[in-house]
Each structure stands twice: as structure tokens, then as C-alpha cells.
Amino acid sequence: MAKRSFDVTRLPGTAVLAVACFVILYIPMAILVAYSFNSGKVIGNWEGLSLKWYGSAIHNQAFLDAAINSLILAVTASVVSTVFATMAALATTRTEKFRGEGAIHIILNQPLMVPEIVLAIALVIIIGQIKQMTGYNGLGFLIAAHTTFCIPFAYLPIRARLEGMDLSLETAAADLYAGRFYTFRRVTLPLLAPAILSGFMLAFVVSLDDLVMSDFLKSPGQDTLPTYLMGELRRNLTSEIYAISSLLLLLSVLIVAGSWVATRKKD
């Protein structure tokens, strides 16, 4: 042991590059947040400290409508996709291979293989036709589209957990004459819960983050936070856009911190 002349975990230069990486990641966001407290109207021209753009943001009806749409969409799409993904993950693991298992696996991952813009345009073509035929243009189309691309994000962590799970507990429960459903509720589900939670969170964030799909598919009055922000970015002259961006940033900090606390407890 004494022969070791240096710490094996040290590689020269990594610390410098790592610190550079964190600086690069955080400086732009820090500046964005700083400018959101600017009382000046024009983005970036510093005129003094003020909270007024936050005030104007929370009284901005268009922003609030977009936030509500985003929440409805993200909650619905992530709940539905997590339920479907959990079912599919249960179907494709903990068993010998069955006919079509490979096909199911490929189908569930397919949305990940198609660039978002391609999927968006493909859906515009189809959904345009459906809208015309049915006359319906509610939020349902966006929910369906979001659910679709959320499924693989929920499916992957849940499946990974199931693959690594010890089957003996379930077998033990079955040996004790526990019913299939009882075993699932009392044994499988609690073991799977952390993976379901992280699948759900991932799906939620992916839906909340989506701009391209929503922008192409939205009907009147269906702006989401990202599409609203994109619209504002192209025209707005005020620092309000930075206040809104900072609020979104705060939201993601809260989500990350929340998931951190939630998984800590589970451990």
C-alpha cells in the first residue's frame, strides 16, 4: 500500500475542465436571472433593481393561460404515459421470451428514434385531416402527441428496474397463496415505486419542455409555456421574457430538488 505514490482517482487537468464546465453551464443562466431583476424595459440595458417584471408576468393573462395549458398537458400526458409504460414494462420483463416481445420493445422505443421535427410534421398532416373530419380541435390532440413521445421516457427506467428486480419475493408471495393481483399490489408495486416515480418525472419534464410538437399542433388558445415564450421572443421588447424564463428555471430547480428529496426518503 505504501508504494502508492499518488491518489489514483486524480487525473491532472480534470478538475480545471470540470470547474470550467460548471462555470459554462451556470454563467449564462445567472446572467439571465440577473437581468430579470432589471427595471429597464429593453432586455439587457441595466437601469436598476426591480421586481416589476415578475409583477407584470403574474398579471399577464396570456402567460397564465399558457402555464395552465402546459400543466394540464404535462400532468395528463405523464400520468397516462406512465400507466401505459408500467403495464408494457410488466409485460416485457420477468419471463422467458414470448412471441412478439422484441416487436413490442422496438415499438415502444420508436418515438426516440424519430427526430422531433419529423414526428411533429407527420402529426400535422394526419391531425389536420382528423380535425377537418371531426370538427374537434380540443386539447386532446396535444395530449395524445405528448403521451406518445413520453411513453419511452417512462418505459425505460421502469423496465430497467424490473429487469434488475429479484423474482424470489414474488415467488415467495405466490408460494404463500397470494393472488396475482395481491402480489402485484403488495410486493411488486412497492418495489417498483421509485422507478415509476422517476419515469413519471422524466415524462413530466419532457412534456413541459416540448416546443416543436406543441407549436406545430396547437389550435387557437392552446399556447403552452414554451410556445408562448417562443412567440414573445420574436417580438417582445421587455425584460418580462427574462422574468418568465427565470420562473421556469425556478420550477425546474424545484422539480429536481423535489425528486431528490423523494428518492432520498425511499433509500
Added chain:
Amino acid sequence: MKYATRMAAATAILMATALPALAAGQLNIYNFGLYTPPDLVKKFEQAYDVKVTVTEYDSNESAIAKIEAGGHGFDIIMPSAYVVPTYIQKGLLLKSEPSSMSNFKNVDPKWVDVTWDSGRHYTVPWVWGTTGVMVNTKVYKGDINTSAIILDPPAELKGKINVVPAMNDVIDMAVEYVGGQQCTTDKAVLKAARDKLIAAKASWASIDYASFEKFIKEDLNASVFWSGAAMRIRAENPGFAYGYPKEGFSLWQDNVAILADAKNVENAKLFLNFIMAPENAALISNYTRYGNAIVGSEKFMDPELPNAPEMNIPAKFKDAAHFQITCPPDVQQIYTKIWTELTK
């Protein structure tokens, strides 16, 4: 039984939330970006107890594509004069007969018998303006009344020029710059215009509906631009000036029309009549910074508007103006091909 009533109630609630479009008191407007005054919308909402949603589009071309695709859910569209005949031919507009509405008497007679909708059976005037060049005079000291700023850019502007992706505006400008006329059938002129545009593109920074803020912050210093938009930039950054290209520039008018498949026709008609009232038309001008076609609206306008340089074409450039129309289909096809080549 109890379960059945609960289900019925739940279904009713679901139906009510899922089908808001069928509820009375709605109006869905589809308009260019930054073109619908929020105070006008609010005033209309309060006057008629109607919930208005405004959705924005980039260009006449993308708007007509979306409308034609169907299932859009919009009631009102704002086509430019040159696309109105296409909309009418394709049966996309409702013959709403604005000329029989009570406020129609306020429309300036010179905007009534227009070539694209003579007698105004489909459309109501929204605003009119010109397409010229806007340039930052802190950077560029030369003549501002020339499209050479865009098409033969001086060194100090290279890499700082934006071109708005409005096909007819841009190609008309190039055609006139090389000595032709709007909608020319002369292939040699069209080819020269194409070559000019392709060569100039190397000096441009972007072909985009650049946000105003990019000019105010001087990421961009020149653009093919619309007069009212230029006035709004000047208000925030006085360095910018609007020029009327002496080689030729277009004069245009945008219109308000009800779509043939509108679901809220009555509210849409109310809106058409509403904007023909002078005090409401003035709200449009105050916000968009373009002139409207309603007599008597001047006295409700911001005082600086009627005399602004962007609203008044100097006498010596009056002859350089042409009113923008639809080109014949074969010319329009070449325009489209040039445009595709330029933007891709």
C-alpha cells in the same frame, strides 16, 4: 341509479370542458404577429361579452396553407390585398357583406372599390403601409432611400442585414432594383433579380422575422421592413430610419375577413363592424403604427402619428410606389421558385 346519475353528471362536465369551442361568446382571430392591439381586443370583449383568442402567423403563404388544410378553428383572418383573390377563388372566405354594416359609412371611399374586393363584399380594411428599408444611421451614413442597402450592401452593413421572409415584398424589390416592374413576365429581368438576390444573400445575417429587440440592441442594423414596424423600432432606438427605395417600393393593404368555415360568424361580424368605428380604428393605428382606412380616426390617434415620416411618402418618391397585387399564375410560379432557391 345513484351511480348512473353520477356518471351522467361526470359525462356532462367532461363534455362541457372538452367542447369549449361550441360555447357562445367566442371569437378566434388568426393574424400576423404583433398586429392585434390588446386594448382593442379587451374593449371588444367587454362590449360584447365575447372571449377572444388571438393566434399569430408569419406570412400570408403559411396562413393560407393552414386555412386550406382545414380544421383550423379560426373565425377571422387578415389577408394582404394580393392574396385576397386567391382566398376568394378557393372559397375560403364568407361573403359577409361588410358594405351593409352600420359602420361601413366611415370607410374612406378610396378604399371601397378596390381591385381585390370591389365594393367590399368579403373584406374590411385593416391597415395600410409600405415596404421599404430600415437602417441604423449610426452605422450607415449614406442615402437611405435605396434598396442598394439590401441588394448591394455597403461594407459597414455586411453581416448585419436582415430580410423578412415575405416573398412578394422581397422579389418585387429586387425586380424593381434591376429595372423591371412588379409581376414582370420578362425572363431576363427575373433572372437578373434572382442573381442579384443570390449574390446579396452572402452579405445578409438572417432571413427571418427578426424580433424587434434584435434591432434595438443592434444585433442587426438593416432590414427590408414594413413602415409601421420601423416606426416602432425608431421609438426604442432613434438611430434607425426608414427609407423609401427610389428604385421602387410596394404599397399594400391588409384586410379583415370572416372564414367560410367560421364557427362564430355573428361575433365575427360584430368585430368587423366594431373596427370600422373611428375610435377603434385609431386603436389599431396607435398599436401597429400603420395608417387605417377609416375617416375621422385621426383625432383619436397619438399626436405624433399623422406626421411621422413612416406614414407619409415624400412627394419625390410617390412615383416609385406601386400597389402590391397578385401576379399572374405563371409569374407567381417563378417568384415561388426564386424564393425557394433563395431561402433554402
Added chain:
Amino acid sequence: MTGADTLRRWALALPAVVVITLFSILPLGVVLVYSFLTPGDFGNVKWIFSTDGWFSVLFERNIFDDTIAISDANIGILVRSIVLSLITTLITVIFGLPTAWFIATRPVAQRNFWMFLITIPFWTNLLVRTIAVQEMIRSDGVFNRILLGLGIIHEPIQMMFSNFAVLLGMTYVFLPLMVLPVYAAIEKFDFRLAEASYDLYASRLFTLRRVILPLIRPGVIAGSILVFVPSLGAYVTPRIMGGGKSMMLGNLIDLQFGQGRNWPLGAALSITLTVLVLLALIWYTRLTSGRKERNHG
């Protein structure tokens, strides 16, 4: 497994399979069909068979003399998309690998904190991050102000609307995607192996090349795929940073469905982009499954 059991499992997977089939696989099929149709006058398509869409991906017909030439513009965008995506991947490796190493070698209690710092940008809206990086490089932005303030330059440098701007934007937004899988690989690494190598008087470089790198390679490959694939299909970042001139494939596709009014060409380009992504994924699968075999052998 019995037939009934197979059926039960299929039934369990059915909702997800149906949703994806209806809203992803079927639409992609429609795009393929559309790529063989004729463009309509104002967008949309006419139901007349044509291979012009595919022809225009690589070639163009001169408007005025009908001669046919290779389409420099489309090929230029294709090449730009691939090259910028590769460079983005490379830069994210240069910064991501040491960062992941740094985090994985901290004491366990500190690791969570550093991972927290990486996760926040990862979960922050892409548009917000793009706006943030735009503020750095615009004419009146942070870089130019600093350089002007230091007297290094006298005129702001034009950084927006260029390949550089697109590259910077993509590197910035995709960097966390590299750190996460590389970290996962390094964390699993048993440092006693490196110790053993040093004990045998191997040099630091030798240890790095022969012991450490092979073990974290799967993480780097996974990270590269996670960065390369979204870069190739990027739309938002090039649109904001490139200003409609420094286009990538995603923007070219969007243009055909909007101003360009050539849906069949847009559809053909969409299929091209999808195929490129699939090729990258196939390459990835081969690379990783090849490794597994070697490990077992």
C-alpha cells in the same frame, strides 16, 4: 410460455403499443407516402405520383434554362448538420468526460451535490437555456462588453447568426446529456483496478489508456449518441442562433412545410433525417453489443 399467457402479456402492452402505432408509426408512414406526391399550389399535396421530392433532395433544376445540377444548398445543409453535430459531440466529450470523472471521484456525500448541479440545467427548458446563451454572444452581449471593456476590440464582434453561434448553442444545451451517462459508467468503475495497474509500475498515461478508458467507453458512447442524435435533428437552437441562414436539416424541413410550400421535398428530407438517425443508432448498437461479446469471450 402458454398461449394464454402470451396473450395476457400482449394485452398488458397493448395501450402503449396502440398509442405509439397511431401517433408515431402511422404518421411516419404517411410522411413516406407524401414524399412521392406532387406539391400543391399553397402547400399540401396533389395526389399525383412523383419522384420530384426525392430528386430535389440532391439535385435542382435551374428555373430559367431547365438544366439540372447538384443542389449545393441542400447538400451544404446536410453536411453542415452532420459536421456541426459531430463537433458538438466532440466538445461535449472534452468538457463532459473530465466533469463526470471529477464528480465520480468526489467523496460520496459530495457527489449528490455536484450531480444536482448537472441535473438542473438538464431539466431546465431548452428554450430558456438557448435564450440564456444568446445573451452571451449578441452584439451587446456579455462577451462583447467584456472584450470592449478590456480594450481588446473596438467594435462588437458579430457572433450571432453563424455556424459558431449554432455550435455554441447546441454544445451548451446538450452538455448535461454527455455528463450523465459518463458519470454512470465511471461511478461503477472499481478504482482498485487502477491501483493494481499503478502497483505494476504502469505509467499514468498507460493506465488511463489501457485500464480506465476501456471501462468508461460504453458511457462515452452512450453520451455521444444522446448528444449526436438530438443535434442532428435540432430545430429550436439553430432557429434562434442561426437566424434562418445557418440552417440545419430540421429548419430546412420546416421551411418546406411553410414558406417553401414543397411538402413532398419536406417529407423526403424528413425521411432522410430519420434514416441518418437510425444509422447512428445502428452503429451504436453494434459498437456496444460487440463489446459485450468480447467481455464474455
